[in-house]
Amino acid sequence: MEHTLGPDDPRVRDRAYEIWEREGRPDDRHLDHWTQAAREIGEEDRHNAGGPHANGPDAGLQAPDDAAARNQREAADHLGQSGG
Numbered sequence: 001m002e003h004t005l006g007p008d009d010p011r012v013r014d015r016a017y018e019i020w021e022r023e024g025r026p027d028d029r030h031l032d033h034w035t036q037a038a039r040e041i042g043e044e045d046r047h048n049a050g051g052p053h054a055n056g057p058d059a060g061l062q063a064p065d066d067a068a069a070r071n072q073r074e075a076a077d078h079l080g081q082s083g084g
Contacts, residue, residue, distance in 0.1 A: 012037045031076045 015037035016030070023029065 009038075009041075011041050015041060031072070031079060035076065 012034065016033040019033040019036055020026070020029070023033070
């Protein structure tokens, strides 16, 4: 069974925190940091498991289809469309 990186995954939370600190603790980049952390960990997991790689046809993260995840994706999309 494949593990889905979700909002409660401590590895994603810890990596996002590391990215946030490395970038000088900006106030407005939490979704970017979370997305980057999830992507990096997903790539590492696939690499370590010998699964699809970042440029492979099956690349990408599986997002849980629940209301909280949809709301987070919609908020991220909205922030990206607002231009800043």
